[in-house]
Amino acid sequence: MTEKHFMDGIGKWKDEIIAAGLLMAFAFFINRGIEIKGLYMDDLYLWSCYGEQTFGQFIFPLGSTRFRFLYYLAAWLELAVIGNHIGWFVPVNIILNGCIAYSVYRFGKRLSRSYLMGLGCGFLYLLSRMSYYQIGQVYGLMESLALWAALGILYCLLRYVDEKGDGRKYLIRSCVLYFAVCFIHERYLALLPLIYLALLYKKGKKKAGWFLPAGVFAVVMAIRVLTTGGVAPAGTGGTNVADTFNIMTSLRYAVDQVLYIFGVNAGPGHLSGASWAESPSWIHVQIIAADLALLVLVILAVIRLIRDKEGRRKALRDISLFLVFIALCIGASSVTIRVETRWIYVSMTAAYLLAACLYGMITAKPEHGKVVDIKREVRKAADKKAGRQSAVLCGGLFLVYIIIMAPVENYYRGQYHNLYFWADQQRYNSLAEETYEKYGDDIFGRKIYIIGNSYQMSDFTARTFFKEFDRDRKAEGTEVYFIDSIHDIGLITNNMLVLKEDPAHNAFQDVTDFVRNLKCEAVYGYYRDGWMDESAEVRIMTGSSGVIKLEIYYPGALTGSEISTISLNGEPVRDLVINQNTMKLELEAEPNQIASLRFDNNFYLKDAGEQRGEKRFSMIVNFTAD
Missing domain, CATH: 2.60.120.260 (Galactose-binding domain-like)
Known part of the structure; x- marks a missing residue:
């Protein structure tokens, strides 16, 4: 290796380290203020299963409506590491999504052949309003891993169809990732046609290549039948897709998701933070302006497709893989009783990467052959100049899009409090603050009286909540009682704690001293x-x-x-x-x-x-x- 090659390698590693550092720093910055201090509902149930079940029972929940053993394995490892440090869940989620953002950067950089375009894709991924669940819930680990694996399938298939050789290793990797993602979240069963589309483009003549995805799918279905008793995936909110599916509703949900990708919050506020109708007019103007910038980018791509006959086939092939991937993800998210914004995150990320793909296509150098003549050299010089101009124009359009959408995404992030689960998470964060954070291990063994129950805390939550802070997972002697007023209890003793609901702030107040006095x-x-x-x-x-x-x-x-x-x-x-x-x-x-x-x-x-x-x-x- 020459000194020049060595220094070039060092320079590239510096760029990668800088990109990774910037993305990770931005991940923590943009998600500041999001906290998990106390678990509730699905997160608390997952935690309780971890403590009460054996490793095998937790990872392989036979007879359940869902069989996500790879996610449960990752969750088991996460819960084992975090222990009773509940506040660590959000930093872990942020670090994981920082790593995903770096992968998005690398993906975008490869597609666009531009460091800055790749970095822009990574920043947009982190900035997205759709990250709320992946950061703010323990189950966000599942959505993050599923998104990562799904994008991995897309990446491998693009490499597969673009490789000059048979690219078999990328086909195998995509099938391995497909198997994995089906047992992280069954929604991604829908990606099977994408693999066959890639095989069709590759025109593979080996039968093994065509049978491999079908074999993987058959194994997945067989495992699902053995573990869940059926092949149809369960819907959200305890429903079954087979029971609730409606073609017209699904089409409407699909259109809503397309609008989401173009910045329009088509769903209600409790699912999106703030609907389009609830958003201020300046948000509407910003989104329309950003979409116009994307429209210009698409027009430039169409012009390039018309002019570049030699590269047209490859470009259309890659673009169609992106569009089919997005369509399949949208379709899989449209068949249940509602559309949650977090399900669109993977489609949104693919759309960012598609923009990087269009940039790479527009700025690609045309092929002129190896024979040297004056006309060809003149044309090459002209194309080189046009390429630089295209790079500046397309890069500028993408930068304009980021600048316009940054305040929009930030505004919608400020509306997280309207999400259907956010208020409850704030309440249980407050419950943790007013109890364990304030009293530490002294909270164990106390009788906790809560004035009012407008938050409708379940018996399971009341029995289990304080166990999550105990290293032994028992919280022995800690009991929760709901009372209507302070007249329902006697004088305050040292083993008592009195809390009052504060619905105006989605919080609890420790009124023990007040009631004692x-x-x-x-x-x-x-x-x-x-x-x-x-x-x-x-x-x-x-x-x-x-x-x-x-x-x-x-x-x-x-x-x-x-x-x-x-x-x-x-x-x-x-x-x-x-x-x-x-x-x-x-x-x-x-x-x-x-x-x-x-x-x-x-x-x-x-x-x-x-x-x-x-x-x-x-x-x-x-x-x-x-």
Whole structure:
């Protein structure tokens, strides 16, 4: 290897490292603010299965409506690494999608033969509003891996048809990826025709090549029959595609997805963040302008196809592979009861790469043969100049598209709070903040009372939520109760936590201290740990019975002359002789009222180690009022 080749290699690696670094940094920047602090619904159920099932049961859920063993294997590894560090899920998702963005960059760079075009594709992938699920949910790992594998199939098939040799290795790789993606998400079963289209273009004469995809598909179907009992994929929301499929609805959903690719949020706000009708007018203008830039790029590509007879066949072949890939992905996402934006992410990414393909086609150098003559040399010089001009024009159009769409994508990212699951994720993030983040392991073993249940927390969530923070996955003694008001509980003890729903902010509030002080307010001379001075006053909120129970403990030697005079609402009710170290007493007051208790003690603890107020410690008193 010469020094020049060595330095060229170093320069290329520098470019790759810079690209990877920029994309990864942008991935973290654009997804800042997205957090998973607490799991719920599907994510929590997945976590609970990981803890309660054996490795084999988790990876191979026989009898389930879905059999995604490759995804479950990846999920098992992720859950094993993350453990009880729930906040790590989002960084892991971001890193994974940063890697996918780098793959998109490499793919786009190869198609366009342009470093900047490839980088633009990678940035657009990360910028897309459609990434919300892949970043913000544990199940986003499934969507990310499926998208990556699907794009891998497209890449291998493009290499297969463009290779001058038989390209067999790329056909085999595409079939391996097809098998894999079918067991990450069954939606991608629909990509089988794409492999046969590539075989048709390649005009392969070997029968093995034609039988290979069919064999893989047959194996996939056989495994599905054995594990799920059928071949039809399950729909979303617990439905079955065979039961809910409607041709007109599917066509409408397909059109909606095409509109999504061109920037138009055709679906309702709870699925897209903000529908086209809900979006401001400046968004409409921006999207139309961006689509016009794409239209000019397409027109330039058509002109090039008309002029370049020699390269036309290859270009049409590659473009058709992209279009069929997008069509199959759209079709697979249109057959269930709704279209979620996250399902269009793979089609959107393929559309970005198609733009890179068009750029590469427009700026490609025409073939002039090897014979040298003056006319040919003049034509080559003219073509070279035209190529530079085309590169500048097409690159400029793509840059304009990115500049126009960046604020649009950013706007729609700001509407994530309208998505159907976002509010619930915020609520359980808040629940984690107000409990485990605040109290740490001290939360385990507590009784957690939640005022109200407008969030409709399920029994499963109430039983399981706090286990995810425990290294032993048990959270023993931690119990969740729902109450209508603070009157439903007695005085607050150290093993209790009281939360209040805050629907306006999709949050929970820790009101333990507030309720504790309201239920048992120390006016003077009484402390939270139960110590009482020689004189003290306490306000107690009584329960439905009005009975106030006192447990008194004097940790010293008694002489028999120790007397505590107790007044209720200003009236003396008892001169209690402290003749035992531990005594119990009941006082009757009006129910559901604030009762004022005053204590005047003629004794104090002589060997007390501290003094907190003007008077000295006399005894320990614990109150309950059910």
